[in-house]
Amino acid sequence: xxxxxxxxxxxxxxxxxxxxxxxxxxxxxxxxxxxxxxxxxxxxxxxxxxxxxxxxxxxxxxxxxxxxxxxxxxxxxxxxxxxxxxxxxxxxxxxxxxxxxxxxxxxxxxxxxxxxxxxxxxxxxxxxxxxxxxxxxxxxxxxxxxxxxxxxxxxxxxxxxxxxxxxxxxxxxxxxxxxxxxxxxxxxxxxxxxxxxxxxxxxxxxxxxxxxxxxxxxxxxxxxxxxxxxxxxxxxxxxxxxxxxxxxxxxxxxxxxxxxxxxxxxxxxxxxxxxxxxxxxxxxxxxxxxxxxxxxxxxxxxxxxxxxxxxxxxxxxxxxxxxxxxxxxxxxxxxxxxxxxxxxxxxxxxxxxxxxxxxxxxxxxxxxxxxxxxxxxxxxxxxxxxxxxxxxxxxxxxxxxxxxxxxxxxxxxxxxxxxxxxxxxxxxxxxxx
Ligand code: S3P
Numbered sequence: 001x002x003x004x005x006x007x008x009x010x011x012x013x014x015x016x017x018x019x020x021x022x023x024x025x026x027x028x029x030x031x032x033x034x035x036x037x038x039x040x041x042x043x044x045x046x047x048x049x050x051x052x053x054x055x056x057x058x059x060x061x062x063x064x065x066x067x068x069x070x071x072x073x074x075x076x077x078x079x080x081x082x083x084x085x086x087x088x089x090x091x092x093x094x095x096x097x098x099x100x101x102x103x104x105x106x107x108x109x110x111x112x113x114x115x116x117x118x119x120x121x122x123x124x125x126x127x128x129x130x131x132x133x134x135x136x137x138x139x140x141x142x143x144x145x146x147x148x149x150x151x152x153x154x155x156x157x158x159x160x161x162x163x164x165x166x167x168x169x170x171x172x173x174x175x176x177x178x179x180x181x182x183x184x185x186x187x188x189x190x191x192x193x194x195x196x197x198x199x200x201x202x203x204x205x206x207x208x209x210x211x212x213x214x215x216x217x218x219x220x221x222x223x224x225x226x227x228x229x230x231x232x233x234x235x236x237x238x239x240x241x242x243x244x245x246x247x248x249x250x251x252x253x254x255x256x257x258x259x260x261x262x263x264x265x266x267x268x269x270x271x272x273x274x275x276x277x278x279x280x281x282x283x284x285x286x287x288x289x290x291x292x293x294x295x296x297x298x299x300x301x302x303x304x305x306x307x308x309x310x311x312x313x314x315x316x317x318x319x320x321x322x323x324x325x326x327x328x329x330x331x332x333x334x335x336x337x338x339x340x341x342x343x344x345x346x347x348x349x350x351x352x353x354x355x356x357x358x359x360x361x362x363x364x365x366x367x368x369x370x371x372x373x374x375x376x377x378x379x380x381x382x383x384x385x386x387x388x389x390x391x392x393x394x395x396x397x398x399x400x401x402x403x404x405x406x407x408x409x410x411x412x413x414x415x416x417x418x419x420x421x422x423x424x425x426x427x428x429x430x431x432x433x
Contacts, residue, residue: 006412006413006414006415007410007411007412007414008399008410008411008414008425009408009409009410009411010383010398010399010402010403010405010408010409010411010428011383011402011407011408011409012402012403012404012405012406013252013403013431013432013433014254014433015254015255015432015433016248016249016252016254016255016256016257016403016431016432016433017254017255017256017257017431017433018257018258018430018431019257019258019259019260020245020257020258020259020260020427020430020431021237021259021260021261022237022238022241022242022245022259022262022421022427023049023050023051023237023238023241023420023421023422023423024047024048024049024050024073024235024236024237024238025049025200025235025236025237025238025239025240025263026049026051026053026054026099026238026240026420027099027172027198027200027238028200028204028233028235028236028263028293029045029048029049029054029057029235030049030053030054030057030097030099030100030103031103031176031200031201031204032045032048032075032077032204032231032233032235033045033048033054033057033058033061033068033075033077034057034061034103034104034107034180035201035204035205035208035228035231036077036079036230036231036233037061037064037066037077037079037080037085038079038080038081038082038084038085038107038183038227038228039079039081039208039227039228039229039230039231040079040081040227040228040229040230041079041229041230042076042077042078042079042230043076043077043079043230043231043232043233044074044075044076044231044232044233045074045075045076045077045231045233045235046073046074046233046234046235047073047074047234047235047236047237048070048073048074048075048235049235049238049420050073050422050423051392051418051419051420051421051422052095052096052097052418052419052422053095053096053097053099053100053419053420054097055095056093056094056095056096056097056100056119057094057097057099057100057104058070058075059093060088060092060093060094060100060104060117061077063088063089063090063092064085064086064087064088064092064115065080065084065085065086065088066078066079066080066085079227079228079230081227082183082184082224082227082228083111083112085107085108085111085113086113087111087113087114087115088115091116091117091118091152092104092115092116092117092118093117093118093119094117094118094119094123094151095119095120095123096119096120096122096123096348096419097119097123097419098123098126098173098348099173100119101117101119101123101128101131101151101153102128102131102173102174102176102177103173103176103177103180103201104117105117105131105135105142105153105155105177106135106176106177106178106179106180106181107180107181107184108155108157109135109138109140109141109142109155109157109158109160109181109184110140110157110158110159110160110181110183110184110185111157112157113156113157114154114155114156114157115154115155115157116152116153116154116155117151117152117153117155118151118152118153119151122348122349122390122391123151124145124150124151124152125150126150126151126346126347127149127150127346128144128148128149128150128151128153129144129148129149130168130169130171130174131153131173131174131177132144132148132149132153133148134163134165134174134177134178135177135178135181137163137165138160138161138162138163138178138181138182138185138189139158139159139160139161139185140155140157140158140160140181141155141156141157141158142154142155142156143155159186160181160182160184160185160186161185161186161187162182162185162186162187162188162189162190162223163178163185163189163190164189164190164192165178165189165190165191165192166192166193167191167192167193167194169343170193170194170195170196170197170315170316170343171197171343172197172198172199172200172201172267172316175191175193175197175201175219176201178191179191179201179202179205179212179219179221180201182220182221182223183205183210183221183223183224183228184223184224185223186223187223188220188221188222188223189220189221189223190218190219190220191218191219191220192217192218193217193218193219194217195313195315195316196216196217196267196313196316196317197267197316198265198267198268198316199214199219199265199267200265200293202214202219203265203292203293204231204233204292205221205228206292207229207231207291207292208228208229208230208231209226209228209229210222210224210228232291233291234290234291235291236261236262236263236290236291236293236295237259237260237261237262237263237295238262238263238420238421239262239263239264239265239268239269239271239272240268240271240320240321240393240420241420241421241424242259242262242298243271243320243321243324244324244396244397244399244400244421244424245257245259245300245427245431246259246271246272246275246280246282246298246300247275247324247325247327247328247400248400248403248431249282249300249301249302249303250275250278250280250281250282250300250302250303250305250328251303251305251327251328251331251400251403251404252302252403252404253302254302255300255301255302256299256300256301256302257299257300257301257431258297258298258299259297259298259299259300260297261295261297262295262296262297262298263293263294263295264284264287264294264295264296264298265293265294266294266317267316267317268317268318269317270314270315270316270317270318270321271318271321271325272284272298273314273317273318274308274310274314274318274325275305275325275328277308278303278305278306278307278308278328278332279303279304279305279306280300280303280305281300281301281302281303282298282299282300283298283299283300284296284297284298284299285297285298285299304333305328305329305331305332305333305377306332306333306334307329307332307333307334307335307336307337307375307377308332308336309336309337309339310322310325310336310337310338310339310341310372311337311338311339311340311341311372312339312340315340315341315343319341319343319344319347320347320393322338322341322344322351322355322373323351323354323355323393323394323397324393324396324397324400325338326338326355326359326364326366326373326375326397327359327397327398327400327401329366329375329377330359330364330366330375330377330379330381330401331377331378331404332375332377332378333377333378334377334378335374335375335376335377336373336374336375336377337372337373337374337375338369338372338373338374338375339369339371339372340371340372341371341372342370342371342372344372347391347393348390348391348392348393348419349389349390349391349394351391351393351394352368352369352371352372352373353368354387354389354391354394355373355394355397356368356373358386358387358389358394358398359375359381359398359401361384361385361386362381362382362383362384362386362398362401362405362409363379363380363381363382364379364381364401365379380405380406381401381404381405381406382405382406382407383402383405383406383407383408383409383410384407384409384410385410385412386398386409386410386411386412387411387412387413388411388412388413388414388416389413390413390416391416392416392417392418392419392420392421393420394416395411395413395414395416395417396417396421396424398411399411399414399424399425399428403432
């Protein structure tokens with residue numbers, strides 16, 4: 001692997017082996033910091049994600065007057081209670097992070113001051129009407145560009161009231177934004193959902209003393225009359241980062257990888273379920289509950305994969321892993337069909353278009369559908385120049401493809417991995433022999 005800044009060269013590895021840790025879970029890190037900021041007292045968050053997205057959350061909180069001390073992966077957040085934020089002097093910068101913008105908007109909707117929140121070009125192109133509509137129904141004064149559909153968002157805090165809201169998309173970010181706003185509202189707030197999405201907000205809220213009721217099709221919160229308890233949180237490894245090694249280990253002919261301390265919350269383990277159904281040799285050991293989140297050590301070995309159909313309720317449980325699953329499908333026997341995943345078009349890049357375009361350049365036989373992809377497995381991939389489209393998950397997926405291509409795969413904009421996994425390239429170098 002060459003070490004140039006703007007291109008990374010990957011070559012087929014002879015062997016992939018070793019024991020690794022993956023960075024702290026991105027979704028849990030964002031939530032720990034935001035919830036810690038509105039708790040009373042100091043929250044300690046260990047193994048906080050080093051990715052740029054989670055640093056965007058810390059920076060926004062600092063701009064809102066929150067004291068934050070970060071030493072390596074341990075973050076102390078000095079909670080100010082429900083009404084202690086200060087008006088920021090400038091536009092809040094969420095960078096590339098949809099979770100920062102959407103979750104924080106839920107809190108800002110109830111603060112008695114003006115906030116403007118924006119982000120990079122990718123975030124400014126992502127759908128925000130889905131956030132603005134329910135918050136407005138709760139009484140929030142929140143506006144966006146392009147007829148309230150795009151960031152920057154302008155939020156003038158207001159008194160909120162609880163609502164019952166059927167989520168039109170199975171989005172954990174929108175669910176969480178509404179639940180956070182619900183903490184400040186009068187009356188109960190209920191989010192109804194057809195499909196279960198990640199439930200880290202609910203788990204943390206319960207730990208902090210909030211009255212949360214949840215079932216597979218709804219979650220409710222009652223407004224807080226007292227401040228939330230502070231957190232002492234150990235963030236488990238991010239299964240969305242582990243996914244790259246689970247696929248690499250499965251498709252590489254000479255692989256044996258152990259991933260320690262990885263989060264295995266059932267709302268996130270769709271990647272494991274699908275890889276197992278494809279025939280992957282994956283084992284979970286030492287399963288335990290840490291800070292109310294399931295954690296395990298994962299083992300993966302070279303496997304012979306077969307195609308499957310991926311659709312329906314598993315999709316929200318693996319939405320971020322679909323680009324790397326497409327790589328797995330390239331080396332599986334048969335035709336893999338992915339459906340019901342139109343949400344991929346609203347991510348950091350249009351992940352249906354970008355995954356299809358870049359894997360096609362490597363020789364994959366892959367076709368886009370409006371809500372998914374069809375991948376004919378078994379054709380050998382040949383290295384060439386590919387682009388990450390500044391999308392972290394695409395950069396890492398292409399790198400995993402590069403481990404089994406003939407010749408060199410040159411990935412442009414490889415630094416995108418820093419959004420969620422800054423040590424990705426170092427870990428790859430350590431595993432690939
Ligand atoms: C996230 C939820 C998902 C996911 C994103 C992180 C979260 O987005 O794709 O990477 O932390 O809540 P949606 O809520 O838009 O589906």
